Amino acid sequence: MKKTVVSLATGLVIAGAFGTSASAAEYNVQKGDSLWKIADKYEVSVNQLKELNQLDSDLIFPNQKLTIDKETNQADTYTVQKGDSLYKIAGKFNVSVGELKAWNSLNSDLIVIGQQLAVTGGAVAEAAPVKQEAPKQEAVQQETTQEEAPKQEEKQEAPAQTEQKAEPAKQEAAPAKEEDTATSTSQEATKELTVSATAYTGQCEGCSGVTATGIDLNANPNAKVIAVDPNVIPLGSKVWVEGYGEAIAGDTGGAIKGNKIDVHVPDQGTALDWGRKSVTVKVLD
Numbered sequence: 088m089k090k091t092v093v094s095l096a097t098g099l100v101i102a103g104a105f106g107t108s109a110s111a112a113e114y115n116v117q118k119g120d121s122l123w124k125i126a127d128k129y130e131v132s133v134n135q136l137k138e139l140n141q142l143d144s145d146l147i148f149p150n151q152k153l154t155i156d157k158e159t160n161q162a163d164t165y166t167v168q169k170g171d172s173l174y175k176i177a178g179k180f181n182v183s184v185g186e187l188k189a190w191n192s193l194n195s196d197l198i199v200i201g202q203q204l205a206v207t208g209g210a211v212a213e214a215a216p217v218k219q220e221a222p223k224q225e226a227v228q229q230e231t232t233q234e235e236a237p238k239q240e241e242k243q244e245a246p247a248q249t250e251q252k253a254e255p256a257k258q259e260a261a262p263a264k265e266e267d268t269a270t271s272t273s274q275e276a277t278k279e280l281t282v283s284a285t286a287y288t289g290q291c292e293g294c295s296g297v298t299a300t301g302i303d304l305n306a307n308p309n310a311k312v313i314a315v316d317p318n319v320i321p322l323g324s325k326v327w328v329e330g331y332g333e334a335i336a337g338d339t340g341g342a343i344k345g346n347k348i349d350v351h352v353p354d355q356g357t358a359l360d361w362g363r364k365s366v367t368v369k370v371l372d
Contacts, residue, residue, distance in 0.1 A: 116151040123300050123323055127179065129155050133323075167202040170274065170325060170372045172333055174311060180206040183307070274327070276369035280319070282346040284328065286361035287314070288354055298338035304351055314338035314349035320370060329366040336370075 114125065122145050126133045133145070139154045147153070165176060173196050177184045187193070190205040198204070289296035289304025296305035300322055302312055311334035313326065320326065324336040331350050340349050348368065352358050 114153045114155050116147050116149055116153060118149045119301065120147060121145070121301050122147060125153065127323065131155070163205065163207045165204050165206045167198050167200055167204060169200055171198065172196070172325070173198060174335065175325065176204065176206070182206065274371045276327070276371055278370035280346060280368055281365060282348050282368050283363060284348050284350055284366045285363050286352045286358040287349045288352055288358050291355065300337040302337050308353040310351060311335065312337045312351040314340040314343045316344050316347065319346060320368070325371045327369040327371060329368070330364070333371070
């Protein structure tokens with residue numbers, strides 16, 4: 088499927104030394120920047136950038152001076168927040184998902200709230216050890232099974248047989264963390280709708296491979312990205328798609344209007360296998 092792509096949105100170049108605190112009161116637009124990428128980098132909204140700089144549209148130009156009015160402080164480690172994903176954190180620190188997984192000895196894309204992640208290669212020795220993260224993973228699991236906990240405490244005064252009944256409950260709760268994110272999500276949705284979904288790849292004929300928000304799909308063939316109608320699902324939103332999993336609403340398309348989406352897949356064969364189907368989409372943030 089031929090994609091309509093905004094050519095301004097490619098890589099983001101940030102002035103100042105990485106890993107140190109620097110004033111970002113003013114930013115010099117680099118080639119390939121977009122308002123969405125700059126807003127995401129400095130943790131402000133696109134509307135705030137437009138208001139600060141009295142912009143009537145989303146168009147910006149190289150060497151243009153933008154007022155950011157926010158301090159940046161990129162450290163060697165990052166604490167996982169609610170709604171984060173490896174893909175979102177990688178984009179925030181301008182690294183790849185593969186690098187994040189390697190630096191933190193991760194075997195999957197699963198991360199938990201409060202987890203400390205190394206976001207530079209030099210921080211691996213301090214942030215990567217798995218044993219430091221285990222207590223935090225237990226704390227999140229206890230939140231999801233808090234309804235079961237009181238029942239187990241009530242039975243502690245009973246004979247040993249009641250303790251044997253409590254153990255299977257823990258075994259049943261654990262697999263929930265391994266459940267396929269393509270079929271469920273534990274996050275609370277702000278919007279839910281049914282859409283017609285097709286699939287595309289950044290390697291199609293005539294495609295640039297770069298999305299409307301600047302994601303290079305050829306460099307990240309496994310990126311979870313969907314093309315949307317921004318009037319229905321805002322660009323930059325984190326979403327969950329039935330049969331696909333969590334993704335970023337990071338692209339648009341000439342044929343994607345109304346309740347239609349296009350999910351990005353690694354190759355043409357996978358896109359053909361997907362076909363066209365009706366799925367549920369939940370907007371998470």
